[in-house]
Every structure is written in C-alpha cells, then in structure tokens.
Amino acid sequence: MNLLTRLTQIPLEELRDFDREMFLAAGLSPARVGELALVHSAYFGHGASKQTTAAAHEARLTVDLLAQIERSIGHVKRKGERDGYRFRLIQAAVDKASTCAALARYAKTIVPQKPKTRTKSARFIAPVNGIGGVIIMGDEHVMADLEAYTRTGINPDLPAGPQMAEAFEKLMRSGEGVPAAAPRPLILVPAPHLSTIIHGHGDDIILGLTDGTTMTGAEFVNNYLCNEEYGLEAALFHPTEGPVNHYRERRLASAKQRVLAKATQPICTNPDCRMPADHCEIHHVEPWRYGGETNMNNLAVLCSYHNRVNDDDPDKHQRGRVAIQRGRPIWVSPTGYARSNKRHPYGAMESLYPELIHA
Ligand SMILES: [Zn+2]
Structure with missing residues (x-):
C-alpha cells in the first residue's frame, strides 16, 4: 500500500475509538489531531445523526474532506441545520466537489456565513525587544482620520508600516490630536441629464452628492453653476464610458482627474485589497x-x-492586471477572469448607473 493510498483511505469506522491524548502522545501534530477530533465528534459524538453518519460511511470520503465539511459548518448554531448542511456537503463531495478547496468554495454558496460583528476595544500586547503593541477597534471615521494622518508625508519608496509607527509616536507626544477629515463633497451628474439641467428643466432631476446628501438639477444650476463661491465640484459620469474625459497630454494625472478616479473607485481596484483611494496611486x-x-x-x-x-x-x-470595463476599473486575473473589488460598493458608477453595472 503506497503513502497516498494510506493517507486517503482511512475508513471512517476506524475513528470510532479515537482518543485525542493518545494521538497527541504518539507524535501527531495538534492541527491533525484537531481535525480528527472534529470528524470523530460529528459522526461518533453525542447526538450524531444516524442518517448523516450512514451517508458518510457510504461516501468513503477522505478524513480531510470530512474535516473540511466540519470547518465549513462549525459556526451554524442549530444542530438540526448543521446536520442538514453536513448531509448536503457529503453529497456535494461525492458529486461535484472532490477537493478540499472546491468543497470549501461550494459550502460558501449554501451555508449562510457567520455575520461579522465588532465592538470598540483596545488590547495591549507584551513588549518584545523594547517594542510593545496595541490593537484598537474604534469608530471607522476616527480610524480613517488616524490612518490619513499617519500616512501623510511618508516616503513611498520605503515600507509604510515603520514610518506610520514613527508618526503615531510623535502624534502621541505632541498632544495635537488628529484633525477630522473634511472631504469636499462631489456632485455626481449623469451626463445624459446635463443638457436638460442646463436648459432650465432640472426641477425633477435628483443629483447625489458624495457626502450622502442630494439636490435637484435646478438647485445645482442656481447654487453651483451660477455661484463659484459655493465650494462644490461637479463631476460628469457617462453611463458606459465612466467619468468624462478631461484630455491632458501629460504623464501625471491632474488634480481633477485624481478626484474623478477616486470617485469612480473609492478603494484599491485589486479585489483583495482594503486600501482607501485617498492613500492610493493613480495607475x-x-x-x-x-x-x-x-x-x-x-x-x-x-x-x-x-x-x-x-x-x-x-x-x-x-x-493579473487592471482593465476598464463599462467605464470602471476592474482587476483581471492572469487566466483572464475579471473581478471587481466589492468591499466598497459605493463608487460613482454603481451609485449613478446600478442597472448598467449589474446588467
Ligand atoms: Zn491594493
């Protein structure tokens, strides 16, 4: 019997008399023993469902697949529901998802995810070599202001982390505090409505501002187009081409282009990244x-x-590389699969033309 066969063909029945301490004492890793304990508890523990255990015996899945099922359903509180998902995932492992990764992906489509919650807290970490630590959970706007403050003026050619830590230490001792960000709201104007508005028929057209407020097309003309002191900036977005071009034959984006690019995509375009557009580069x-x-x-x-x-x-x-699709940037994997960054779905194109973006 070769190694692969030995590792993959452990009959579930052999786990019946599993003993955690004995397995640890025999030199198996705690991670491996933890997985075996999960599977043992699911099929031989108190209250194990007979129907599901019979299905698992018949399916002859590897212990690793059975452990993956337990990891995917461990957060489901009600036993009856958990049994139901366990049964469906056993069937899925037999029919269509025969690797741990595929099974984990499939589980995400049927098992409701654990709702993310977070409360305000601070936790200090014991120092090592003179470096202590703290993890603070606080109001998102306060945290955003702190990030903006500590990133200000850092050298982009050096790692950001140490420079931000230095800035934080100086801030702590200066007693000055972090000013609240004062973002200048941007009025989002759908390009097809512009001529109607400019010709004085904008009473019924509602325009959104990036500070969450609205104004009518008529107010826009009266207050903004006719009054330079109003302090608002208008941005034009075309339904399929995105932010309207301001042609400039130069390498660096203009201030207006930077604002429009950030309005289009408020965080880094990479789907796995959280970096706010204010701390990003224009690519x-x-x-x-x-x-x-x-x-x-x-x-x-x-x-x-x-x-x-x-x-x-x-x-x-x-x-992978960034491309423009339907007027907004999107990341395309090396194999050609396009993914947008869904962590901040309030970009201008989504806000102005949701029906086109999701068509
Ligand atoms: Zn990024």
Missing part, C-alpha cells in the same frame, strides 16, 4: 510607456503595492 491602465494616455478612460486607483505587481507588460501573465 495608467495602458501604461504610459506603451503609449497609454493620461485620460479618464485609462486611469485607475491602485495602492502602491498592487501598482507595483500589476502585469503592465501585455505579454506577462503572472499577477
């Missing part, structure tokens, strides 16, 4: 050195890390 989708222009339909928000690892060379397929 040329078609690189400047390959002839890409500094136009809105060629600009995207990317953090400095994801900007650096982007496959700029069209012949390279290693880390």
Whole structure:
C-alpha cells in the first residue's frame, strides 16, 4: 500500500475509538489531531445523526474532506441545520466537489456565513525587544482620520508600516490630536441629464452628492453653476464610458482627474485589497510607456503595492492586471477572469448607473 493510498483511505469506522491524548502522545501534530477530533465528534459524538453518519460511511470520503465539511459548518448554531448542511456537503463531495478547496468554495454558496460583528476595544500586547503593541477597534471615521494622518508625508519608496509607527509616536507626544477629515463633497451628474439641467428643466432631476446628501438639477444650476463661491465640484459620469474625459497630454494625472478616479473607485481596484483611494496611486491602465494616455478612460486607483505587481507588460501573465470595463476599473486575473473589488460598493458608477453595472 503506497503513502497516498494510506493517507486517503482511512475508513471512517476506524475513528470510532479515537482518543485525542493518545494521538497527541504518539507524535501527531495538534492541527491533525484537531481535525480528527472534529470528524470523530460529528459522526461518533453525542447526538450524531444516524442518517448523516450512514451517508458518510457510504461516501468513503477522505478524513480531510470530512474535516473540511466540519470547518465549513462549525459556526451554524442549530444542530438540526448543521446536520442538514453536513448531509448536503457529503453529497456535494461525492458529486461535484472532490477537493478540499472546491468543497470549501461550494459550502460558501449554501451555508449562510457567520455575520461579522465588532465592538470598540483596545488590547495591549507584551513588549518584545523594547517594542510593545496595541490593537484598537474604534469608530471607522476616527480610524480613517488616524490612518490619513499617519500616512501623510511618508516616503513611498520605503515600507509604510515603520514610518506610520514613527508618526503615531510623535502624534502621541505632541498632544495635537488628529484633525477630522473634511472631504469636499462631489456632485455626481449623469451626463445624459446635463443638457436638460442646463436648459432650465432640472426641477425633477435628483443629483447625489458624495457626502450622502442630494439636490435637484435646478438647485445645482442656481447654487453651483451660477455661484463659484459655493465650494462644490461637479463631476460628469457617462453611463458606459465612466467619468468624462478631461484630455491632458501629460504623464501625471491632474488634480481633477485624481478626484474623478477616486470617485469612480473609492478603494484599491485589486479585489483583495482594503486600501482607501485617498492613500492610493493613480495607475495608467495602458501604461504610459506603451503609449497609454493620461485620460479618464485609462486611469485607475491602485495602492502602491498592487501598482507595483500589476502585469503592465501585455505579454506577462503572472499577477493579473487592471482593465476598464463599462467605464470602471476592474482587476483581471492572469487566466483572464475579471473581478471587481466589492468591499466598497459605493463608487460613482454603481451609485449613478446600478442597472448598467449589474446588467
Ligand atoms: Zn491594493
């Protein structure tokens, strides 16, 4: 019997007399013993469902697949529901999801995810080599202000973390505190409505502002177009082309282009990244050195890390690249699969034209 056969063909029945201490004492890793304990408890523990245990025996799944099922349903509180999902996942492992990764992905589509909750807290960590630590959970706006403050003026060619820690230490001792961010709201104007509004028929057209308020097209004309002191900035977004171009034949994006790019994509375009657009760089989708222009339909928000690892060379397929689809930036994997960053779904294109984005 070779190693693969020995590892994959452990009959479930042999786990009946599983004893955690004995397995640990025999030199198995705590992680491995933990997985065996999960499976043992599910099928031989108190209250194990006869029907599900019979299905598991018949399915002859590896212990690793059975452990994956337990990890995917462990947060489901009610026993009856958990038994139901366990039964369905055993069937799925037999029919369509025969690897742990595929089974975990499938489980996410049927088992409701644990709701994420968080409360305010602070936890201090014992120092090592003179370096202590603290983890603070606080109001998101306060945290955003702190991040903005500690990132201000850092050298982009050096790692951000140590520089932010230095800035935080100085802030602690200066007693000055962190000023609240004062974002200038942007009025989002759908391009097809603009001529109606400008011609004086905008009473019924509602425009959204990026501070969460609204105004009518008529108010927009009276208060903004006719009054430069109002302090608001208007941004035009076309339904399929995105932010309207302000052609500039130069390499660096203008201040207005940077604002529009951030309004289009309020956090880094990479789907696995949380970096707010305010701390990101403006990336040329078609690189400047390959002839890409500094136009809105060629600009995207990317953090400095994801900007650096982007496959700029069209012949390279290693880390994925940013593309523009339906007027908004999107990340495309090395194999050509497009994914948007769903962590902040309030970009201008989603807000103005949700029916087109999700069509
Ligand atoms: Zn990023």
